[in-house]
Amino acid sequence: MSVPFVLFFVCGALAVAGAILVIVAREPVHSALALVLVMVALAVLYLLLGAPFIAAVQIIVYAGAIMVLFVFVIMLLNAGAEERTDFSRVAKYIGLPLGFILMLWAAHWLWRSPVGGAIGTASATPAASSHDLSVELFRQYLFPFEATSILILIAILGALVLAKREE
Amino acid sequence: MPILDHLWIILALPLAGAAINGLLGKRWPQSRVNAVAVGSVTLSFLAVLELVREFSQLTADQIPFVGTYFTWIIAGPFHVDFALAVDQLTVVMLLTVSFVGMLIHIYSTGYMAHEGGYYRFFSYLNLFMFFMLTLVMATNLIVMFVGWEGVGLCSYLLIGFWFLKQSATDAGKKAFITTRIGDFGFTVGVLLVFATFQSIDFGTIFKSLAANPISEVTLTTISILLFTGAVGKSAQLPLYVWLPDAMEGPTPVSALIHAATMVTAGVYMVARMNPLFSRAPIAMFVVAVVGAVTAFYSATIGLVQTDIKKVLAYSTVSQLGYMFLACGVGSYAAGIFHLMTHAFFKGILFLAAGSVIHAMGGNQDMMKMGGLAKKIPVTYWTMLIATLAIAGIPGFAGFFSKDKILEAAASGPHANLLLWLLGVAGAGLTSFYMFRLVFLTFFGTPRFDEHQVHVHESPKNMTIPLIILAFFSIFGGWLAARHFVGGPDYFERFLSPVFSAYAPQAEQAVGNPAAESAMAESPALALFHALTGWPVIVAVLGLVLAWWFYIKSPDAPKRLAKSAHGLYLLLLNKYYVDEIYAALIVRPLLWISTRVLWHGVDEGLIDGVVNGSAHVARASGGRLRELQSGNTRSYASWVLVGVVGFTVLLLVLFVTGVH
Amino acid sequence: MNVIPISYYLVLSAVLFGLGVIAFVFKRNVITIFMSIELMLNAVNLAFIAFARAHNQLDGLVFVFFVIVVAAAEAAVGLALVIMLAQNRQPLSVERMNHLKL
Numbered sequence A: 001m002s003v004p005f006v007l008f009f010v011c012g013a014l015a016v017a018g019a020i021l022v023i024v025a026r027e028p029v030h031s032a033l034a035l036v037l038v039m040v041a042l043a044v045l046y047l048l049l050g051a052p053f054i055a056a057v058q059i060i061v062y063a064g065a066i067m068v069l070f071v072f073v074i075m076l077l078n079a080g081a082e083e084r085t086d087f088s089r090v091a092k093y094i095g096l097p098l099g100f101i102l103m104l105w106a107a108h109w110l111w112r113s114p115v116g117g118a119i120g121t122a123s124a125t126p127a128a129s130s131h132d133l134s135v136e137l138f139r140q141y142l143f144p145f146e147a148t149s150i151l152i153l154i155a156i157l158g159a160l161v162l163a164k165r166e167e
Numbered sequence B: 001m002p003i004l005d006h007l008w009i010i011l012a013l014p015l016a017g018a019a020i021n022g023l024l025g026k027r028w029p030q031s032r033v034n035a036v037a038v039g040s041v042t043l044s045f046l047a048v049l050e051l052v053r054e055f056s057q058l059t060a061d062q063i064p065f066v067g068t069y070f071t072w073i074i075a076g077p078f079h080v081d082f083a084l085a086v087d088q089l090t091v092v093m094l095l096t097v098s099f100v101g102m103l104i105h106i107y108s109t110g111y112m113a114h115e116g117g118y119y120r121f122f123s124y125l126n127l128f129m130f131f132m133l134t135l136v137m138a139t140n141l142i143v144m145f146v147g148w149e150g151v152g153l154c155s156y157l158l159i160g161f162w163f164l165k166q167s168a169t170d171a172g173k174k175a176f177i178t179t180r181i182g183d184f185g186f187t188v189g190v191l192l193v194f195a196t197f198q199s200i201d202f203g204t205i206f207k208s209l210a211a212n213p214i215s216e217v218t219l220t221t222i223s224i225l226l227f228t229g230a231v232g233k234s235a236q237l238p239l240y241v242w243l244p245d246a247m248e249g250p251t252p253v254s255a256l257i258h259a260a261t262m263v264t265a266g267v268y269m270v271a272r273m274n275p276l277f278s279r280a281p282i283a284m285f286v287v288a289v290v291g292a293v294t295a296f297y298s299a300t301i302g303l304v305q306t307d308i309k310k311v312l313a314y315s316t317v318s319q320l321g322y323m324f325l326a327c328g329v330g331s332y333a334a335g336i337f338h339l340m341t342h343a344f345f346k347g348i349l350f351l352a353a354g355s356v357i358h359a360m361g362g363n364q365d366m367m368k369m370g371g372l373a374k375k376i377p378v379t380y381w382t383m384l385i386a387t388l389a390i391a392g393i394p395g396f397a398g399f400f401s402k403d404k405i406l407e408a409a410a411s412g413p414h415a416n417l418l419l420w421l422l423g424v425a426g427a428g429l430t431s432f433y434m435f436r437l438v439f440l441t442f443f444g445t446p447r448f449d450e451h452q453v454h455v456h457e458s459p460k461n462m463t464i465p466l467i468i469l470a471f472f473s474i475f476g477g478w479l480a481a482r483h484f485v486g487g488p489d490y491f492e493r494f495l496s497p498v499f500s501a502y503a504p505q506a507e508q509a510v511g512n513p514a515a516e517s518a519m520a521e522s523p524a525l526a527l528f529h530a531l532t533g534w535p536v537i538v539a540v541l542g543l544v545l546a547w548w549f550y551i552k553s554p555d556a557p558k559r560l561a562k563s564a565h566g567l568y569l570l571l572l573n574k575y576y577v578d579e580i581y582a583a584l585i586v587r588p589l590l591w592i593s594t595r596v597l598w599h600g601v602d603e604g605l606i607d608g609v610v611n612g613s614a615h616v617a618r619a620s621g622g623r624l625r626e627l628q629s630g631n632t633r634s635y636a637s638w639v640l641v642g643v644v645g646f647t648v649l650l651l652v653l654f655v656t657g658v659h
Numbered sequence C: 001m002n003v004i005p006i007s008y009y010l011v012l013s014a015v016l017f018g019l020g021v022i023a024f025v026f027k028r029n030v031i032t033i034f035m036s037i038e039l040m041l042n043a044v045n046l047a048f049i050a051f052a053r054a055h056n057q058l059d060g061l062v063f064v065f066f067v068i069v070v071a072a073a074e075a076a077v078g079l080a081l082v083i084m085l086a087q088n089r090q091p092l093s094v095e096r097m098n099h100l101k102l
Helices: A005-026 A028-048 A053-077 A088-112 A130-139 A143-164 B008-027 B029-054 B088-111 B120-139 B141-159 B166-197 B204-210 B214-232 B241-248 B251-260 B262-272 B274-278 B281-302 B308-328 B334-360 B377-391 B397-411 B417-442 B460-480 B488-499 B513-518 B522-530 B536-551 B556-563 B563-572 B574-625 B632-658 C006-026 C030-055 C059-087
Strands: B065-075 B077-084
Touching: A005 A028, A005 C030, A028 A053, A028 C030, A053 A130, A053 C030, A053 C059, A088 B029, A088 B632, A088 C006, A130 A143, A130 C059, A143 C059, B008 B029, B008 B120, B029 B088, B029 B522, B029 B556, B065 B141, B077 B088, B077 B120, B088 B120, B088 B251, B088 B262, B088 B460, B088 B488, B088 B563, B120 B262, B141 B166, B141 B214, B141 B251, B141 B262, B141 B274, B166 B204, B166 B214, B166 B334, B166 B417, B166 C030, B204 B274, B204 B513, B214 B262, B214 B274, B214 B281, B241 B251, B241 B308, B251 B262, B251 B308, B251 B334, B262 B274, B262 B308, B262 B334, B274 B281, B281 B308, B281 B417, B281 B574, B281 C006, B308 B334, B308 B397, B308 B417, B334 B377, B334 B460, B334 B488, B377 B397, B377 B417, B377 B460, B377 B536, B397 B417, B397 B460, B397 B536, B397 C059, B417 B536, B417 C006, B556 B563, B563 B574, B632 C006, C006 C030
Parallel strands: none
Antiparallel strands: B065 B077
């Protein structure tokens, strides 16, 4: 019962609990906060997997910016509690069972995937440092990197245009 | 040998006349239409006369003279040539058909002069001549069938000539459909002939028949099937019902088609197929029975009818019965002889009736006639001569032919006393109702308003054919004059090669007039026997009774009708046969057509499939449309379905591919 | 750090993804549906990182980087749309947004 195991199960449980909370919560704000919980738990798991940089990015960007944005909008729009209307028949009878099926089945196959088993016990590879990551980014993945910066630019512009009040 | 080498000319002339009049005659003056129609038939008749002359110079082994014109059908072993043949029987038929046809064409120029559709009438009439001549000259069953069907078609067209009249079109349909039933049997018979003999050519069939023994069952079946065609076409029991209704057509049509020629096609067919029939005694018996019963039955109906044409129609059915009776007892020559004399005197009877109707301004009811003898003398005298002939009064043509038939029925090799009895009784009834017709129409005081109806004699183009036919009604009989009146039986001798060439061995001696004259009777004794035979007695009896009923004591018929009211009604309504047929056959057939075939199959099944597939397409389209609900969550769910499906597919492919 | 089998992470990823799908299907509020999308993306990120660790490659991490970036852009634009909807006084319930109906 080593620390990593415990950490994994705890964070895993937290993540799942958070996800279930997202579904179950009636107020959107509660769902948003539950999602933040999920992200934090995942960040810990990233750390466990030896990706500290990504874990930091997750917290800073995802949980810190995106979710904050979500909460801002919810608060701004005063999105109320969800009404209790009936689900569409398709959603009820096809969506839910299928969702479960997808989940379980993916889990099953992934469990049996050939990648399973202990990660190379022999090679105690160190965690990926930000140095290595940035080398990859600026060499092999330069084009997508620049493209995503333009994408962000477009998104900013789009958000500005869309959300402007009609004068 | 110009005509014999070109037999088709005899056919082509009326066909050309029909085509020219039919296509071009609409705006022509009547004189031009006449010229084409009457001219083509007259030329055809002259060609027949020339043919007879050439025929008389042929030697015995050249007969039958066959001219093959083109190969019509080749379907594996089934080979049909369009070929025409001439033998003695053909000559007799050709003469009768073309001569009487020509006279009736001439008569029609007068009768139809005031009718609309003049050109159409003559076109159909010429077309009829073409088909009838084809039938008579055919050398195989299929070409004969072409003629058979063709005359049926022309009969339909001509019965329904006044097609705007509902009863006329109904009668035309009835004729066609009723004969169709017979034709079905005929067709099956032809198929059976082909199956048995691998050929439908008369010569081939008859030679094969003489050479190889064929089972009697087969021959009987074939004969009876072919005879059903004759039952339809020649209006015997039970398919006679169309002939009285066919009187809806113009009177020349009744004369030509339903008295002289088309209805006799059945008799001709039986006579032509005599080798088959002679070897199937059961079939012959059937023919004789049907003929005799029809002769008697139809005569009983004719006793009480009041429409002049209907009386003649039932009389025709009856006389046809006699012809079949003759063939059925083996005396084919007698049957054909009666066919010929019947063409003469029945022709007169119908044409004269037409003359009477013309004189009476369209009235056909005998009860409204009377006292016409002085007013339309030519019509009267010719009709009287014809009546004497049909009644079988000695000296006139009918006597010789009817006497021959009844004698064959009494004492020939297939003789049958019961049939003879029916024949004699029928002869008596014939005499009675025919004289009844004459007395009602021409004698007594007029039973119509003389100021309303202007009675006048018919024009020359109507009376001259009557006179010519009357001549033949008297002297035509002498062709078969028997030895006791001093003449050899020309007719029988002439036709004997046809009827004895392929006859079964046992019967070779029959029909040989030489054998007859070798019989022990002396001419004078035979004459005495003939004149005091039963046929003559009943004929005279009929005349006397008719005179008594309709001249001496005119209310006797009414009293008799009252006292035998049930029987009278039965006869007047023709034994309710039409009503029985309607109930038993027509109505169920219509019911099946309407309920089963129309509602059930057509509307239910076929429309159901077509409409159903459209309905299915529509319904499924409607259902699929509901996918586009506007409900995004529903869309999301469907996306999910797609995703799951796709990943499963990928996984399956991956698993089966890799492992 | 190296003793947890990768398959555990993968299973967790699958579970989270499934839950995200269920949330997507069942929630009515547009914003909540966006959040469920984010949840799914996170689950996929986890899977990427797990595989990256399993193969000792950095590509998975780079991809995660990009996923986060794109998710941010998408969230921004999406929420801008939502704001626009709200400004037009449209109800925020997905069920009421039925103008795509035939």
